[in-house]
Amino acid sequence: MVVATPNPIRSEKMRNIELPIIDLSAERPEVSGLIVRACQEFGFFKVINHGVSQDVIARMESQSFEFFAKPVPEKQLAGPANPHGYGSKNIGFNGDVGEVEYLLLSTNSASISQMSNVISPHDPTLFSSAARCYVEAVRGLACEILELMAEGLWVSDTSAFSRLIRAADSDSLLRLNHYPPLTEDSDTSPSSFRRIGFGEHTDPQILTVLRSNGVGGLQISLEDGVWIPVAPDSSAFCVNVGDVLQFNGRERPKETNWAKFALKAYTAFVKAMTNGRFVSVRHRALANSYKPRMSMAYFGAPSLHARIFPPPELVTPQRPRLYRTFTWAEYKKAAYSLRLGDGRLNLFRSRTVDEG
Numbered sequence: 292m293v294v295a296t297p298n299p300i301r302s303e304k305m306r307n308i309e310l311p312i313i314d315l316s317a318e319r320p321e322v323s324g325l326i327v328r329a330c331q332e333f334g335f336f337k338v339i340n341h342g343v344s345q346d347v348i349a350r351m352e353s354q355s356f357e358f359f360a361k362p363v364p365e366k367q368l369a370g371p372a373n374p375h376g377y378g379s380k381n382i383g384f385n386g387d388v389g390e391v392e393y394l395l396l397s398t399n400s401a402s403i404s405q406m407s408n409v410i411s412p413h414d415p416t417l418f419s420s421a422a423r424c425y426v427e428a429v430r431g432l433a434c435e436i437l438e439l440m441a442e443g444l445w446v447s448d449t450s451a452f453s454r455l456i457r458a459a460d461s462d463s464l465l466r467l468n469h470y471p472p473l474t475e476d477s478d479t480s481p482s483s484f485r486r487i488g489f490g491e492h493t494d495p496q497i498l499t500v501l502r503s504n505g506v507g508g509l510q511i512s513l514e515d516g517v518w519i520p521v522a523p524d525s526s527a528f529c530v531n532v533g534d535v536l537q538f539n540g541r542e543r544p545k546e547t548n549w550a551k552f553a554l555k556a557y558t559a560f561v562k563a564m565t566n567g568r569f570v571s572v573r574h575r576a577l578a579n580s581y582k583p584r585m586s587m588a589y590f591g592a593p594s595l596h597a598r599i600f601p602p603p604e605l606v607t608p609q610r611p612r613l614y615r616t617f618t619w620a621e622y623k624k625a626a627y628s629l630r631l632g633d634g635r636l637n638l639f640r641s642r643t644v645d646e647g
């Protein structure tokens with residue numbers, strides 16, 4: 292994953308906006324409408340009554356904390372992250388750093404077993420079974436949300452998005468991020484209080500399902516230089532649109548008025564699978580607390596050879612194809628080799644309106 296170099300917190304504003312909280316137990320048409328609207332306006336939303344068992348979450352959280360509590364040399368046995376494995380401070384391959392240590396795992400079962408042998412050598416099955424159960428549960432949640440999105444967009448093939456991450460060879464990831472607390476000798480001036488844990492970026496995949504341990508730090512940016520803190524919420528998962536489902540929050544129009552926004556969406560956005568409907572928003576995490584923050588992110592991704600193109604209902608004469616068809620492997624290569632601001636999807640722009 293490519294992230295921007297941590298900004299030496301330039302002049303920026305904070306704004307308190309409550310993200311949409313969507314109750315998945317409500318009536319299906321209502322839920323799908325709310326999800327589509329949240330994806331168009333915010334790219335981020337919270338889901339409650341999501342059906343993922345507290346036990347599955349607690350087991351994954353406790354295995355993760357156990358791992359991060361180990362002495363550094365033991366953790367390093369699971370590294371370096373290339374891209375999977377244990378990493379500390381260095382994020383990706385392009386010099387991006389942050390106050391974070393992490394475990395990046397492929398979600399396929401064989402890979403979880405293999406990594407568990409180095410993550411938890413004395414009892415690998417504890418870690419592997421927690422990770423497998425967690426991945427299965429959050430993948431189910433991600434698929435459910437993707438199907439609700441398709442319904443809300445009136446796409447007749449309601450599995451058009453979810454099929455991609457259900458594939459046995461899907462390239463989905465589980466990332467466990469640990470942001471250590473400030474140490475006693477840390478400079479506690481206001482600027483250092485906002486140390487970058489994970490620099491601003493968009494997630495390249497389809498959909499991210501994120502959970503944190505009740506310690507704040509996640510922020511999203513809907514307009515340049517304005518950051519919105521996302522309050523931690525132990526009853527919720529935070530869901531965000533990835534680049535493949537959309538692309539490039541920077542090109543989002545300024546309007547917050549829904550009607551104006553909808554009218555302008557197709558010309559102003561640059562997107563892939565939703566052909567400009569959904570917004571993949573920049574976000575970051577700050578290590579700004581005396582308490583350790585831990586987040587667990589499931590990134591739903593297609594298989595490497597999957598071809599990315601919008602369902603036919605989302606392409607009309609008024610809303611022509613913005614991008615040529617590309618594979619996830621092509622996009623991933625671009626995402627791993629470029630910096631965030633380089634506009635990865637511009638490389639995939641359609642040369643003519645109806646080119647496939």
Ligand SMILES: O=C(O)CCC(=O)C(=O)O
Pocket residue numbers: 466468489494501503508509574575576585586588
């Ligand atoms: O820790 C967080 O809340 C955000 C992490 C994140 O954005 C990521 O892993 O892509």
Ligand SMILES: [Fe+2]
Pocket residue numbers: 492493494574
């Ligand atoms: Fe992210």
